[in-house]
Amino acid sequence: MVVGLPAHASLSADIFFTVTKSISIYGSYVGNRQDAREALEIASRGRVKCYYEAKPLSALAETYEGLEQGKIVGRIVLDMRDD
Structure with a gap:
């Protein structure tokens, strides 16, 4: 914005x-x-207030599923470094 x-x-x-x-x-x-x-x-x-959760890149599929199901609140930050 x-x-x-x-x-x-x-x-x-x-x-x-x-x-x-x-x-x-x-x-x-x-x-x-x-x-x-x-x-x-x-x-x-x-x-x-900024609502976010940091997850490893390996959680990408899980994150997409959460988005499709409307379960994500705020933002997901994917860590691109090695898990």
Whole structure:
């Protein structure tokens, strides 16, 4: 999520990966520089919670199954180092 609308900003996306990974891009005209400052201040006070779980790369199949079943809460971070 990006807060604010910088002048002359642009966005490019690879259409192949956007389609194959079912990525949705949404735009919003709401927000300004002050809103961005306030959002960062909220995050700096620890009021933004990020829910994630780290798993080894060997858990990839299990992770996909959890996604398909709707059992994943937050994000999964796969560790690409050797198990």
